[in-house]
Amino acid sequence: MVSFGGWELPVMYSSIIAEHQAVRERVGVFDISHMGQVFVSGSEALEWLNRLLANDVEGLEVGEAHYSFLLNDQGGVIDDLIIYRLEEDHFLLLVNAAKISEDVAWLRQHLEEGVNLENVSDEWAGLAIQGPDASEVYFKITEGRTLPARNHVDDLSHLGHRMIVCRTGYTGEDGFELFCPASQAKYWWGLLMEEEVTPCGLGARDSLRLEMCYPLNGADLSPSRSPLEAGLGFFVALEKERFIGREALLMQKEEGLSERLMAIQLDEKGAPPRPGYTVLDREGLPIGTLTSGGLSPTLGAGIGLAYLPTGSIKINAPVLIEVRGKRLPAKVVKKPFYQK
């Protein structure tokens, strides 16, 4: 067990590699109750959210979700999140566990007339069911329901209890995330175990998302790095007239980025790269630090992410990663590491 955002969570139930493969090949379940859920509603909710979030909320239809950011005035990332449009004026924000209080404080600080915030993080539980067999499992545990389309959400009542089902995830596989009142979580977990869904811990969650180059806030994202530097400009709607951080991002874009989050793969089998390891160029000059790293169970190779200088480092550039004084040869590769 490890502490994660104030929660005690298992790194693994049996084996990180076995859990990872279960998700890639069949189906696994992650307890994501630590994540935060904040409902935003009201006649002004849409316009207000659009001024606080980097992505274009107006582009979301009812029942749709997308990835977005809360940015500070410097364009740095306070948090990355998924926003779900449940109704015309009713939204759900799914935020990182370690950032719930900071996010809610930031939202309250900017609160306006006509907007209601409801932080239900403590009362709601969440399960992420991920893998190619996920939709079949959903059909079985709900006795015949079908999942919403990819990046869509259903807000429904099942056996008298509310549940929100989202066709989203953090693994690169098909799957869904199920949010329900905490008292219902055990019921769902029991049904999933009956269907022999593999319970998965934080270790597999990390290796699965890293193979996809999905960022982890607090590691790959921080208040001093912008989504542009992280290579996530696709989720930033710079064409919007106004949102917090926009001016800083426009300036960054105009001046050009001096560093970018790049994907690195070790040339040979060996010690897995880990966060904090130094990245050097082939002359031995330090050029960055791994923000994430580990063994890719699918590739059988060490992989990692690091902010590296854009001027000298391009795709295929040879680099070195220092592991306990030894410098292991590696290469900058295209994102993601893994494609179906």
Next chain:
Amino acid sequence: MTAPDNCRYTPDHEWVRLDGDIATIGITDHAQEELSDVVFVELPDLGDVDKASPVGVVESVKAASDIYAPIAGEIVEVNTELVTDPSKVNSEPFEGGWIFKMKIDDTSQYDALMDATSYTSVVR
């Protein structure tokens, strides 16, 4: 968890088996279970080492864990099979998963280590 009677044990979850003046060392079944998925073993260098000095590293997907010399002596052999198949540390920790061998002069350091019964009570 298994802990064979023909080994002695350290608080760092290593086992030591003595044959004449040669001690064979590996990590225990409990340690491999905790680490899970061993993917790399940094083998010790040959030569003299002090008791408790770090001599190598076992890396699993989850974490890196140092290996210490449980006794003072000379490291005389390392298990090079672990270079190609580190998972032997998981599958057979007390047999094919051994990590290194030491020549020791002072067997009293070996006698001072925990026996299987004491070690089992420590990890419970």
